[in-house]
Amino acid sequence: MTTSAHKDWHEKDGIVYLSVTSDGTTGEHWIRRLEENSFRVGDYAKQVLLHPAFSPTKNLTTEVAVLRGLLFADNDRCTAKIRAEAEKRNLSKPNAEIACLIRDKFSDLEIEGMGLQYIVAMHEPINDSGGLPRLLNADRSHEGRWLYAHGDRPDRMRGHDFGFAFVVSSCSAEAFEDKQVSSRC
Numbered sequence: 001m002t003t004s005a006h007k008d009w010h011e012k013d014g015i016v017y018l019s020v021t022s023d024g025t026t027g028e029h030w031i032r033r034l035e036e037n038s039f040r041v042g043d044y045a046k047q048v049l050l051h052p053a054f055s056p057t058k059n060l061t062t063e064v065a066v067l068r069g070l071l072f073a074d075n076d077r078c079t080a081k082i083r084a085e086a087e088k089r090n091l092s093k094p095n096a097e098i099a100c101l102i103r104d105k106f107s108d109l110e111i112e113g114m115g116l117q118y119i120v121a122m123h124e125p126i127n128d129s130g131g132l133p134r135l136l137n138a139d140r141s142h143e144g145r146w147l148y149a150h151g152d153r154p155d156r157m158r159g160h161d162f163g164f165a166f167v168v169s170s171c172s173a174e175a176f177e178d179k180q181v182s183s184r185c
Helices: 027-036 043-050 079-088 097-105 108-113 170-177
Strands: 003-005 009-012 015-023 039-041 058-068 118-121 133-139 145-151 162-168
Touching: 015 097, 027 039, 027 043, 027 097, 039 043, 043 133, 043 145, 058 079, 058 097, 079 162, 097 118, 097 133, 097 145, 097 162, 118 145
Parallel strands: 039 145, 118 162
Antiparallel strands: 003 009, 009 015, 015 058, 058 162, 118 133, 133 145
């Protein structure tokens, strides 16, 4: 069992735990806010943020579990198996805004400290203008700080440097606060 703690996040056994609080920012305002703060927002991410299915919340604090890609064998790091593992751990789909909140809160150095290049919010996919399902992600791998959107389908393979963000279920919220992971739920 490995445990590592940092100011705004901690890691235990290959899972990064963090929390974010929403502030009601709409998709249009996320684009403006991020770009005004020297972030880059990919074209597909803009399409997702401007889609009617993007639904912001306000004053909602969410406990997030990020399953590190290293938890999965190379041949098992596909969307369907990642979602199945999250379900076994009683983790649920986040709101798409989780990717924006993570990108806004954590610097590239902090994401690198988590051992990740991408943190994909495993929300309900939102279609781009071409009808392809997309997932928003905080991305530090391109030139600059990005909010990006990757394609989503059950067989989509991901790299070991990906993290997959899910919501910690209410039955394990106490374990999150105690910085302990419990499989009692």
